[in-house]
Amino acid sequence: MPNLKGIFQGKQKFVTVKAGTVQEEAPEGLWTKCGKCGGILYKKELAENLGLCSDCGFHFRLSARERIAITLDADSFVEYDEELVTVDPLGFPGYGIKVEAVRGSTGLDEAIITGRGSIEGYPVLAGFMDFSFIGASMGSVVGEKVTRLFERAARQRVPVVIFCASGGARMQEGMFSLMQMAKTAAACARLSATRTLYISVMTNPTTAGVFASFGSLGDIIIAEPGALIGFTGQRVIEETIRQKLPPGFQTAEFALEHGLIDMIVDRRNMRKTLESLLSLHGGRRQDVG
């Protein structure tokens, strides 16, 4: 089992984030291309615009830290359980090296950051998944962090908001990873029994094991426009039915049309929407410093 400890020695206990700003992407060029309209975008401008294409409004993928920055009140975030690190329970070929490499390239310890913060003064316990960490797949650490978040929320009766993004279960952890679906769903059900609000926000993409567990168990399920939402991968479906899939299949709009989610919310309105929902569920504003 590779030793994954102590890689980020100088790491801070707190993450300080500022609202309304988005970190720049890796400085590998100043320009990027919109995945939808093909327009050429200035990266700095894109970052200032919440990661939205200025021409067509396409929602670029955000890192967990970027998402924290645009979602929570400035300096309100305190991270939980960052000491949990990935191990390689099956001795899966290349897994230890991969995790180490991804930790290095992303600056993340795992595919989710969880913690406490506020939205317009309303306290929330929040989770932010990051697709750049092995496709935000759910292994033991992701499952444990989500479970602990739900358990804390149940004890404290504080609403939960999770920004989901995931390619599914972390294959490299075998059945330990599949069982995280059961663990997180069970913790979510217990939270529900305390009548504490849980809002699931599906971002691009929210699929497979995360979609089929805590992702779909929100009292309210919000999706970002255009996000890929579904259980089975499109290639697998195409191979099964031996047909091309219809355009727009498994998008947020498709999910809304088929009654799978409550609403689609543009990133520019996300904070406002969450604020309203928290307020309507009896949230009490805290003074924010």
Place this chain on the structure above:
Amino acid sequence: MTNLTLEFEKPLIELEKRIEDLREFGLKKGIDLSCEIAILEKKADTLRKEIFENLTPWQRIMIARHPKRPTTLEYIHLIFDEFIELHGDRTFRDDGAIVGGIASLRGRPVTVIGTQKGRDTKENIARNFGMPHPEGYRKALRLMKQAEKFRRPVVSFVDVVGAYPGVEAEERGQGLAIACNIAEMAQLSTSIIVVITGEGGSGGALAIGVGDKLIMLENAYFSVISPEGCAAILWKDGSRAQEAAEILKLTAPDLKAQGLIDEVLPEPQGAAHKDSVAMAGLIRDAITRGIDELSGIPPRRLIERRYARLRRIGEFAVQEMPTSDLPMAVSDNEDISTLPDLPDFEGGTDES
């Protein structure tokens, strides 16, 4: 015509055929060959033992997928004194890939659910090769809620390659149906015994696979991904599934060693399909033991126990966090003092 002989069984089958030929020859010619036959039979026994005691994960998967592998309905009819099948999710359709109903286990009523593969092409088409749509999972959930209402245990038989990967399944919320089942099964106030009889295909199996006791047949498997899918991702080569099967640790003995299941049921000589009656007997005993064991536990404790079982699953390490100049993070208790309970959220529904 499907080939019913598995590759690794061939030497054994050939030997068995030779014994049969010899016996016939002796009978026809009136020669006493019992001595020769006895020697060959002893050899066959040794060979059989050798093969079936050293099965590779891939060979077990071949057995789990064997077209003659007993199906859920076959087990149900062999295990229970009586079975009344109930149909439909009351919303959309009756999914033939999931069966369920009320059965009597030595006079005790139980609810039985399970995935159902077909025996031949025609039945397989009707049952969609045992791959459920969301309405199948919803039917299973409906029957489990019914079991809860009438306070009878649930027995769930799992043999499924996976939830159906199709357009309509997605439209009707395959992921949502699985998520709901898992969450509801975690909270169900009656005991749940899960028996994985053949294939335990990922989320599609987990959707009826959460319980108080997880029993697996010796040659069943339970995996996060099919070995073919794993090989395709790892090496871009689905034909290396055998290697993937080794890596994934998906056999019953592997999962028992990992603490993820409770019991491995040995299969009769030559696997379950060689003697489904004996296999069913072993399953019946295991189910009965499980139900007896759980029957004295009050519902609330049962749910707590089930949660505790799920709660401990996961392998990770805890790294020491470096001390910093910033103030220490607040503990949970301090959290409560800084974040007051939301006034309208008190109470909860957990007291009964």
